[in-house]
Amino acid sequence: MTTVLIADDQPLQRMGFRMLLESQDDMTLVGEAAGGAEAVRLIDRLHPDVVLMDIRMPGLDGIEATRRIVAAGSRTRVLILTTFDLDEYAYAGLRAGASGFLVKDALPEELLSGIRAVASGDAVVAPTLTRRLLDAYAHHLPESGEETGSSSAEPEAPHPAIAPLTDREREILTVIGQGWTNAEIAARFHLAESTVKTHVGRVLAKTGSRDRVQAVILAYEAKLVSAS
Template sequence: MPADPLRVLLADDEPLFRGTVRVLLDAQPDLAVVGEAGTGREACALAARTAVDVVLMDVRMPEVDGVAATRRITAAPAAPRVLVLTTFDEDEAVHEALRAGASGFLLKDAPPTRLLDAVRAVAAGEALLAPSVTRRLIADFLARAPRPDRLAGVTPRERDVLALITRGLSNREIEQRLHVGRHTVKTHIGHLMAKLAARDRAQLVIAGYEAGLAD
């Protein structure tokens, strides 16, 4: 039997944008839009009472902004992943959204195929950082004083894995770089998530930036 489609909640205050994205997502056999919200408050309410895998969250939302809504949604048990939609002039909001628990961010004018891939990647637990914005995100983190104490309790090998995750390597690439097996890499990542209180790969990336591992 085919797997159930991924359930997506659209949160954006522009009905036309929501409608366009809905048509795109619903045309995919593995994706289904299960709700739409025009405000951050509505998004939180819908996410609380609807089975959702991924929330597409605009940063600029009325009533409750996208950062606050993301924080509320991701704080719930078995919370859905949140993919933040942003524009070029919202870097600080992106930083705050990632800290609030978002699994990644994407530019609102990204090509349709990029958006579809992003929803699937985030649902699978991957970090998704828009390439055209990532450079400035990294530069901002590197401009701050590193926090080596962020890695208290992390073993040297786990630190190596975290450094490679921070630089954007996939599990397969980490296996090849460190000459270890798939299970070993997954075990290290599991330990890192537990020690750093990270719920997904995006939060591991943030921890790596904060610890100065993005050089």
């Protein structure tokens, strides 16, 4: 059973999400918040598996709320909800530690699939919208050290987060950044899917990535993947 908390300042929007969640046998709505500060408090108390987090809320917005949830070491996964599918704030939300994002007018089955994917921890990375957003805002990457926006990145000075990776693990991170599933990675490298899962787990652990979406962001920052 996946436990879910809704954080949205619009009562009608919360009601719609509530009705959808209550129609599912494998999901339980554990709480609702009308703002980011309330969401942080409820997550600390209720420990839901997933929070549907609106970005634009009065007071503490969804991005800062996400940052605080992640910084607190919460196991709750954040699924950002945004009005526009190329919203720069959604990118900021992913940078803050969200595990993915969806547009608010997504089909019900897309929202439910997104919740299940984020809750699973081994979700297919980078749904189409996430890839589009990362591509559109790749030029917003932070400019510090090896993460500079310069087009003349030096291969001999890799991003520090990928330094501990083996050559194979770096290859795995690259195809994760390209949105490949475990099955596709297994076929490409002629590996068993169980072996791929082991490699992916090691990549996440060594790079400090919270999940595969965070690994995608790292692949962009380390310039293993470039905007298409």
